[in-house]
Amino acid sequence: MIKGLYEAHLPVSNLENSIVFYKKLGLELAYQKGKVAFFWIVKGESWLGLWESDSVHVNYHPSIRHLAFKIEEEDLEHVKEWLSSIGIEVRTEFGLTSEQQPLVLSNYPHAHAAIYFSDPDGNSLELISPLRLDDVESFNEMSLEEWRKRYSSL
Known part of the structure; x- marks a missing residue:
């Protein structure tokens, strides 16, 4: 029955500024x-609703102010440079510096590569790509470079 996620919503303090920001993301x-x-x-498949509100600055928790956009694995090579080119700073997450990102998350038995940043209101955004969906051992978060050295032969 369920085929995917159609919509998600975020609060914003200035709709016009947020429109400019999300257009920069393409x-x-x-x-x-x-x-x-x-x-x-994805046109006709999923969309993001932005709602201008005076009560935007609620305490952050990923369950209420976080979105992850799927990207292709080959885009991971240039995602940091692309974000920088449109004026977006990478956030450090899981104890890894921005230089160590994209990072790889172990959601055993799966592995995903991700990079994190924030919108103008501090909403948490993530660009993520599945790397392996089965048979990877559990591991601590690491850089994509380190993950490829360890697991590229699997």
Whole structure:
């Protein structure tokens, strides 16, 4: 029955600033009216709703202010440079520096490579790519470079 995630929503303090930010990420504005805007993540399949609000600055917790956008594995090679070119700073996560990112997360028995950053309101954004969906041993988070050295022959 369920085929995927169709929409997600984030609070923003200034809709116009957020529209500029999400357009820089390459998302297409699908709809805007009043204090609400929707962007296509994948046209006709998934979108992101931004809601301008005075109560944006609630305490961060990934369950309420986090989105992960899927990217292709080959895009991992240039994702940091791309973010930098559009003025977005990589956040350090899981004890790894920005130089060690993209990082690889062990969600045993799966492995995913990810890089984290924030939107203008501090909402947590992630670009993520599955690396292996089965048979990887459990490990601590590491850089993508280290992961490839360890597991490229598997």
